[in-house]
Amino acid sequence: MMESVGMYGLCGCAAKSKMKCDSRWEIPASETAPTSAYSSPARSLGDTGITPLSPSHIVNDADPNVSEQQTFLVVVAIDFGTTSSGYAYSFTKEPECIHVMRRWEGGDPGVSNQKTPTTILLTPERKFHSFGYAARDFYHDLDPSEAKQWLYLERFKMRLHTTGDLTMDTDLTAANGKKVKALEIFAYALQYFKEQALKELSDQAGSEFENSDVRWVITVPAIWKQPAKQFMRQAAYQAGLASPENSEQLIIALEPEAASIYCRKLRLHQMIELSSKAAVNGYSSSDTVGAGFAQGDKYVVVDSGGGTVDLTVHQIRLPEGHLKELYKATGGPYGSLGVDYEFEKLLCKIFGEDFIEQFKIKRPAAWVDLMIAFESRKRAAAPDRTNPLNITLPFSFIDYYKKFRGHSVEHALRKSNVDFVKWSSQGMLRMSPDAMNALFKPTIDSIIEHLRDLFQKPEVSTVKFLFLVGGFAEAPLLQQAVQAAFGDKCRIIIPQDVGLTILKGAVLFGLDPAVIKVRRSPLTYGVGVLNRYVEGKHPPEKLLVKDGTRWCTDVFDKFISADQSVALGELVKRSYTPAKPSQLVIVINIYSSEHDDVSFITDPGVKKCGTLRLDLTGTSGMAVPARREIQTLMQFGDTEIKATAVDIATSKSVKLMDYVCETEQESEVPRLGTLWEKKGDSSRINSFVRPCFTHMLPKVSQFILKGA
Numbered sequence: 023m024m025e026s027v028g029m030y031g032l033c034g035c036a037a038k039s040k041m042k043c044d045s046r047w048e049i050p051a052s053e054t055a056p057t058s059a060y061s062s063p064a065r066s067l068g069d070t071g072i073t074p075l076s077p078s079h080i081v082n083d084a085d086p087n088v089s090e091q092q093t094f095l096v097v098v099a100i101d102f103g104t105t106s107s108g109y110a111y112s113f114t115k116e117p118e119c120i121h122v123m124r125r126w127e128g129g130d131p132g133v134s135n136q137k138t139p140t141t142i143l144l145t146p147e148r149k150f151h152s153f154g155y156a157a158r159d160f161y162h163d164l165d166p167s168e169a170k171q172w173l174y175l176e177r178f179k180m181r182l183h184t185t186g187d188l189t190m191d192t193d194l195t196a197a198n199g200k201k202v203k204a205l206e207i208f209a210y211a212l213q214y215f216k217e218q219a220l221k222e223l224s225d226q227a228g229s230e231f232e233n234s235d236v237r238w239v240i241t242v243p244a245i246w247k248q249p250a251k252q253f254m255r256q257a258a259y260q261a262g263l264a265s266p267e268n269s270e271q272l273i274i275a276l277e278p279e280a281a282s283i284y285c286r287k288l289r290l291h292q293m294i295e296l297s298s299k300a301a302v303n304g305y306s307s308s309d310t311v312g313a314g315f316a317q318g319d320k321y322v323v324v325d326s327g328g329g330t331v332d333l334t335v336h337q338i339r340l341p342e343g344h345l346k347e348l349y350k351a352t353g354g355p356y357g358s359l360g361v362d363y364e365f366e367k368l369l370c371k372i373f374g375e376d377f378i379e380q381f382k383i384k385r386p387a388a389w390v391d392l393m394i395a396f397e398s399r400k401r402a403a404a405p406d407r408t409n410p411l412n413i414t415l416p417f418s419f420i421d422y423y424k425k426f427r428g429h430s431v432e433h434a435l436r437k438s439n440v441d442f443v444k445w446s447s448q449g450m451l452r453m454s455p456d457a458m459n460a461l462f463k464p465t466i467d468s469i470i471e472h473l474r475d476l477f478q479k480p481e482v483s484t485v486k487f488l489f490l491v492g493g494f495a496e497a498p499l500l501q502q503a504v505q506a507a508f509g510d511k512c513r514i515i516i517p518q519d520v521g522l523t524i525l526k527g528a529v530l531f532g533l534d535p536a537v538i539k540v541r542r543s544p545l546t547y548g549v550g551v552l553n554r555y556v557e558g559k560h561p562p563e564k565l566l567v568k569d570g571t572r573w574c575t576d577v578f579d580k581f582i583s584a585d586q587s588v589a590l591g592e593l594v595k596r597s598y599t600p601a602k603p604s605q606l607v608i609v610i611n612i613y614s615s616e617h618d619d620v621s622f623i624t625d626p627g628v629k630k631c632g633t634l635r636l637d638l639t640g641t642s643g644m645a646v647p648a649r650r651e652i653q654t655l656m657q658f659g660d661t662e663i664k665a666t667a668v669d670i671a672t673s674k675s676v677k678l679m680d681y682v683c684e685t686e687q688e689s690e691v692p693r694l695g696t697l698w699e700k701k702g703d704s705s706r707i708n709s710f711v712r713p714c715f716t717h718m719l720p721k722v723s724q725f726i727l728k729g730a
């Protein structure tokens with residue numbers, strides 16, 4: 023894989039092979055980095071590139087959300103969940119009134135859902151067929167031989183969290199084992215929501231509702247990385263919710279933040295208080311939690327959904343009730359699906375992994391049935407439960423097992439050494455309450471452990487409230503575990519409509535995106551730069567010599583650290599100039615890392631997380647100054663990183679959001695360019711090593727040969 027860094031010009035559309043045979047690109051062996059894929063950073067030096075025109079600085083501009091304000095009639099928020107999804111909306115004229123989507127068709131025995139299952143069905147021709155219960159029921163009723171041709175997908179959102187090298191080409195696997203592009207599936211789902219919502223709005227208004235009247239909000243886990251957020255945005259563009267030209271029409275909201283915005287407005291009768299103590303930490307009853315907050319009160323919101331659990335720590339600033347993030351968003355894949363996986367593991371233990379694998383592929387509809395049956399029993403689990411929980415095994419399971427193994431499921435249960443699961447005479451698995459509780463344990467333990475770590479942080483240790491939200495927050499076992507572990511530290515509160523908290527909060531966020539004034543950067547961000555080589559300080563393998571000047575390559579030039587506070591609207595601004603007038607494109611790559619102590623872009627854990635590519639053409643007939651100015655603006659205080667580059671000569675601009683998750687293919691387009699050394703101004707070069715927000719020196723060297 024090729025890694026490119028910093029900013030550089032593009033040598034037209036020169037093919038890689040052309041660059042390879044160009045003798046200018048050869049460098050002495052002594053300057054070659056250890057790996058062949060990384061052999062020639064120096065080759066680009068002195069050729070095309072860009073140079074800084076001004077020292078960078080932080081600009082506390084007016085809130086960009088406000089300055090770019092557009093008039094929308096309605097805000098529609100989509101909570102695209104791992105297991106269930108939904109939308110809610112509010113007319114901007116009536117912001118206090120949040121409407122949750124009208125009830126959808128279908129439902130499951132023993133399970134009440136306010137959202138609809140995140141399941142999608144495509145025809146054998148790969149055309150969208152249906153979503154939610156409709157998809158599941160239709161798929162279920164298909165003849166098994168026919169069902170093999172259809173593409174049925176569920177739980178696919180987790181792929182965006184777990185795929186490290188997510189690209190626009192990432193695949194998902196349907197129930198029949200066939201691959202389908204993830205982008206296509208997300209776009210289909212969002213398009214479906216768009217159509218449903220616009221239909222509902224039109225019905226309400228009594229006239230056709232235009233998409234341009236809507237501000238869309240899509241919620242994503244706070245712990246998602248930038249590529250996953252960009253992926254969602256791209257899918258929304260494909261679905262026609264917004265477009266790159268009108269990117270402000272779509273806002274990405276972070277799930278626990280949305281919940282927090284809602285929770286701070288809760289009235290007392292809308293909450294369930296787990297703590298028996300009437301007043302912990304000086305809190306006494308009042309109209310709303312928000313009104314009960316004193317200036318500076320801190321709280322944690324734990325969003326426990328199907329796939330992920332993510333947490334945010336906020337401080338409320340009165341009188342406006344604005345929020346300040348106190349600690350970077352944290353969390354992990356500890357959603358309620360963990361319980362389902364434990365159940366699957368238990369089935370594997372009893373019936374054999376080979377059988378379960380085959381059964382899932384050969385009888386996918388029956389597998390769906392079995393998991394629906396499990397879901398209703400899972401929700402009946404409680405700490406004080408004494409009677410067993412029965413899970414009906416589909417006939418197809420019993421039948422297929424007999425064919426597969428040559429003996430009955432009853433026999434398998436008797437033979438297995440799982441003695442807390444029995445076979446009931448009515449064809450059901452009978453689980454003791456302890457057996458069910460054991461399925462919850464690993465997931466709940468992970469959540470408690472995560473919370474314990476979080477409470478160790480000084481910023482968090484004094485929180486007064488802990489809001490437990492998301493569907494999994496309804497689980498009495500989770501509620502009890504959180505209360506037992508943290509009930510003496512803070513008040514544990516569960517909103518009444520716990521499953522809709524995120525959705526409603528996302529609507530509020532769409533109405534006023536500036537409510538969160540300060541965020542913590544989840545990661546360390548920077549670009550690759552050249553620094554003056556300092557003997558003894560820089561490693562020899564990073565030495566690069568050009569025209570007698572000794573450079574250290576690959577320096578990760580940090581412009582923000584993980585957990586650093588950034589105010590909304592805070593911008594890093596810097597100007598560059600292309601070194602070569604014939605340069606056609608400038609490329610800025612942004613890198614991120616979980617760690618704070620990053621020295622080089624080649625350090626473990628450093629990943630490219632965004633690219634800006636600015637077209638420099640279109641100046642024919644124009645008087646372009648010798649030092650053509652390319653201004654870059656970067657913003658980290660929002661839910662997404664926003665970066666813009668503007669070519670002052672042509673006023674052409676490009677936003678990070680428009681160029682998302684490049685495929686490997688695209689990123690291998692050979693580029694060349696380099697630092698343009700400002701003659702006689704070495705002090706300036708040295709000044710680029712200052713921490714945070716002070717510098718971004720373009721560096722272009724090693725991208726050329728990585729993977730070339």
Ligand SMILES: Nc1ncnc2c1ncn2[C@@H]1O[C@H](COP(=O)(O)OP(=O)(O)OP(=O)(O)O)[C@@H](O)[C@H]1O
Pocket residue numbers: 102103104105106107137179277326327328329330331357358359397400401402492493494495496497498521
């Ligand atoms: N009483 C309960 N006990 C255990 N789990 C429950 C209970 N009620 C709901 N859940 C689980 O909550 C999950 C749904 O919650 P929610 O709708 O918040 O998740 P999601 O939004 O789909 O997922 P994510 O936010 O992680 O993408 C399901 O996995 C469901 O099994």
Ligand SMILES: [Mg+2]
Pocket residue numbers: 101102103104277327328492524
């Ligand atoms: Mg959710």
